[in-house]
Amino acid sequence: MSETIAVFDKVSYFYPRSTRAVLSEISLEIKKGEFFGLIGPTGAGKTTLCCALNGIVPQFYGGRFFGNIHVAGLDTLEHPINEIARHVGEVFEDPETQLIATSIENEIAFELENLKVPREEMIRRIPWVLDIVRLQGMQKKNPVELSGGQKQRLAIAAALAAQPDLLVLDEPTSQLDPVGAQEVFSTVYKLNKELGMTILMSSHAAEEMAQYADRIGLLSEGRLIAVGTPDEIYSRVDLLQENALRPPQVASAFYQIKARSVPVCKVPVRVDEGKQELARLVHDGAAIEPPRHFAEPEKKTEQPLVHIENLEHVYPDGTKALHGISLDIHTGEYVLVIGQNGAGKSTLVKHFLNLLKPTTGVVRINGIDSSKLSVSDLASHIGYIAQNPDNQIFNMTVWDEVSFALKNLKYSKADVERLTTESLQAMGLYESREMHPLALPKGDRARVVIAAILAMQPDTVIFDEPTTGQDFRGAHYILDISRKLHQMGKTIIVITHHLYLMPEYAERVILMGKGTILLDAPIRQAYFDTEKLQSTYLSAPQAVELAQELSRLTGKPLPVLTAEELAGCFSAAGNGGAR
Amino acid sequence: MSAVAPKGQERVVKNIGGAAIDGAPIAYIVVLAAVVTALAFIPFSVVLASGGSFPMNQGIFGLIGWVLGPIAGAIASGIGALIGVFVAPHTAGVWFVTVIGAIVASFAAGCMSAQNAKRKSWWLGVVIVTVIALIIYLGRALFVNGIALQWAIFASFVNWSSLLLFILPTRTLVVKWIGSKNLVLVAIGLALGTWISFGIAHSVQNAFTYTMYNWPEEIWVMLSSVIPIEFLSRCAIGAVIGTGVIAGLRAIGLVKPTEGVY
Structure with missing residues (x-):
């Protein structure tokens, strides 16, 4: 995984008529075969960075551009977008805005037609990509009849059909329900792990990014202020909070538990690791008390609204x-x-x-x-x-x-x-x-x-x-x-x-x-x-999952719903096994 | 806000892909061509002009030139008008004259801008073509068909006034007004610019239609009052639609075509 697929070298960019740099001094290497997650608050420059990878920024938008971006060896300012598009597939936030054809197979064929792929090759690739995104057998279906998750998977299939070296996904799950989001994440993960495709995905879905990404880049006001593994980035809860970002609840809970002088050896960023850490704390004799009594909402008896x-x-x-x-x-x-x-x-x-x-x-x-x-x-x-x-x-x-x-x-x-x-x-x-x-x-x-x-x-x-x-x-x-x-x-x-x-x-x-x-x-x-x-494809927040685990480990009822409430169950006194 | 100069070397930004024509995204050209076609359905006439009613799209050919530039604008208007000839024949008139008029009007409008240094002399080409067209049109009227001089002058008022306004600094003044933040000035610029750009197109169109139909002096008498009124209608269409389009484009902040003047 040492070969690079994309290199940013001192990249700064200003949109036309703007004096604010939307990207500022970005230097970054994306390695072949990695899943790179991009996080940052709204307006941090994530979409601009994604669009810079296939030359849409600055070729389509204009503006002032500094530095260099090379993708698959091509300088994104020296090669036309249609040439870069053979190497970079892009999937946008809203699936509704990127589907135009009246059937699934035509949707995928459209991109291939634009790339002048021979008909026989198109016929071979369409079922192949539909199989990958689990839409096989639906070639003739109209995309408008698909669910949100299926539409986004179709957009991924269309991007995939060009067999790009790098697949860029710009907040592909933000408009989807949990089922749709999970479908997209599992599809992208499969592409990355089974086909070795390089992925760059921007997303606010902290729990999933912690689960699937190899590395995370944190973008703030156009600057790449941190790059590291999910453990390195998501365990820095203070850094995330400074940048108005949400850490996974498990990280937030253990960060707060640690702040109460409970000897947490490492802030976990995945729920399974969190459960293991809870077991260790319980084993080491951490002081855990059920929370104060939570007020029940009062029963209303008047005429209902x-x-x-x-x-x-x-x-x-x-x-x-x-x-x-x-x-x-x-x-x-x-x-x-x-x-x-x-x-x-x-x-x-x-x-x-x-x-x-x-x-x-x-x-x-x-x-x-x-x-x-x-x-x-x-x-x-x-x-x-x-x-x-x-x-x-x-x-x-x-x-x-x-x-x-x-x-x-x-x-x-x-x-x-x-x-x-x-x-x-x-x-x-x-x-x-x-x-x-x-x-x-x-x-x-x-x-x-x-x-x-x-x-x-x-x-x-x-x-x-x-x-x-x-x-x-x-x-x-x-x-x-x-x-x-x-x-x-x-x-x-x-x-x-x-x-x-x-x-x-x-x-x-x-x-x-x-x-x-x-x-x-x-x-x-x-x-x-x-x-x-x-039963209706919803998952309880991680804090609830951890509370249930802690309740099982201690035998005490712990009806807590948030990371703060979970941390509130721990006290420094009586903790054992300090490290 | 980055107060410090970027460390990376500044690059020359150019669109080298096929997704744009002359700096105008193809999507814009397609959309505006579709608008031209849609407006071809709407007959908009004071009375009969050159043998029929004129389509409402004639009011926006200039606008398309100012939004997309001379080349992309001419392509959008030409394609839109050509499709309009087939789907809305009731407003088409002589089909190829309709298409030529659309192309010339948008091209002339696009050439009114002086923002592209390499194209500063393109307006001269428009003048030469217009002068040749007027020689064919009025020369035939005066010297072949014997139309009285005063009726030739009155009936071609829109043609020679447009040419004069195109040659004079009013050409660049129109562009300046269309680019103004003041929407009243934008509307005035669009109205005056529509008069000029369609007047030039009308001269070229008449070189063909008059050669084909040779209408008699009685028609020239009638046209001398009708044509300016029709032109005022086109100017009103251009100003009303154009002001809304330009205000909207500015507000939404969509990518501006390289040769756009708004």
Whole structure:
């Protein structure tokens, strides 16, 4: 693995009309056959670095470029993109934006046609790559019919068909559910280990990067500030936190345990190593106490805000999305709705807004049958922040977008000004108010939509996958807003796959699977029902896994949900086996 | 923000791939050609001009030249107009004249910019071609068909006024306004520029159509009032669509074609 496939030598880059270097003094060698992970907060320059590898930066974008990048021996400024593309395949964040054909085989053939690959060779390669990404037998299927994970695997197959030396994946799992993300990671890992393909992947998925990558590079404000093995990088929790990055929960937990003067010999970055380290600590007599009593959410007895009885919904194509759902949500609750894609989560909450009508059953909002309420009646009380922000954006500036509904609801000019300003400031977007919303990164676009909803001051806010595509800082920014609204007495409903983010926020969990409610329980109970979570392809956060292991080792109940809570179970006194 | 000069050697950045034509990404050319085709469906006419209504896309040929530059702009407009001839024959007129007009208008618009030092004299080529076209068109009218001088002058007002404005510093002033941050100036620049660029295309088109149809003096009388009104319609189309397109392109921050002037 000593031969290099890509070399960056003192690379700096400025986009046109920008005085800020988006890449600064990057010197890096990527070795043949390695899995190189690239991490960094949003805006660190990860996408630019990925696009520099096949010459799109700077050949397509222009700007000022300093230094050299050689890929497979080719200088990326001296060779055309189509020549470099034979050596570098690239897969982007959103699978929807990179699929254009009407069948899977045409999708793969498109790239090959552009590279003038003979027809017979195309016919040989298509089943080969489909086999690798486990889409065999689906040649004639239209890509729009695939799931998110399958679409991303198809994008990988299309890139792979050109038989590149280096496969670059730019946050390929950030838009996917856990099943899709796992499919992509396992496919990429297989390519790396079984075919020896060199991989460069940027991702916020810390747990998976720790598991699969050989080396990790940490990019911050355009500078490559650290390169090392996952153990070397992810165990430096302080460095990650300084750069607004999330370490794997296991690393975070042991970092905090160590900070309590418990003799942790090494901060593990993978959950299996974490379990071994726990066993060692228990064996060595570390002082472990169950945490203080956690307050149970109070039982509500007043009239529910949302009352659902035997709700069923059948889509026009005959798909039965909900099967006899019964549920009450009370004012002031913070409810988390989880489940795999297609479980019926979005279908359920759309009934709260009359965006969908029950096929059978009843939905009452504040005691009134929702069928008697108009969408506009409900919209002024219940704000719905949809999964894809771009579907809700249509104005020319951020300010116009956020103030649009207020103007339509005939608020006074002064109120429009005040509420829009407050909402933009709350979401950290005031400085961007004159920008076109679509010129902002996807994470910021989501915040524009949230700001527009918050400006209307709804009593209930539904967040549908609010943290998808956000980095750690962006995700917490949004969730902190949700907590602030909750503390103001508003009802919050969040749909998400990111379970590890939610313990600080949510009180109650509704777990859905195949259109039914599998579990409706307080979060501390729900997260420990790992069997039910796994039945709908969800995994409990690593902290819960470690807590269960520690509980097994000590025989004490440890209902902890976060790395902080887990670390709180340890105390320095009584620890044995100091090293 | 990097205050310190980068240590690496600065490189010459050029697009050497096949994904762009004359610095304009092919995707842009395809999209704008499609817009030209789509607008070919919409007849936009005050009254009959050279024997039929004119398609709305005639208002954006200049815009495409300013967005993509003379070569890529001419390609986009030419392809769009050619497809438009087949899918929207009701606005096509004489098919090859329609396509030539699209190409010349976008090319002339693209040549109004002086930002590319190697192309500073391209506008002279446009002038020469236009003068030749006017000699064919007006020469035939005056000396072959005996049209009265005053009607020839009135009916060709858009043609010679465009040529004069193209030769005068108004050529570069239009480009300066289109590149202005002030959208009112952008709109004025687009309107005036559309008059100039389509006026030049119209001269070239008429060299063909007049040779084919030799319309009598009565038509020249009518055209002398109709044509300027039609041109004002094209200018309005160019200004309205163009201002929105340019404001949007600037706001979204998409990659700007090398020869784009916005």
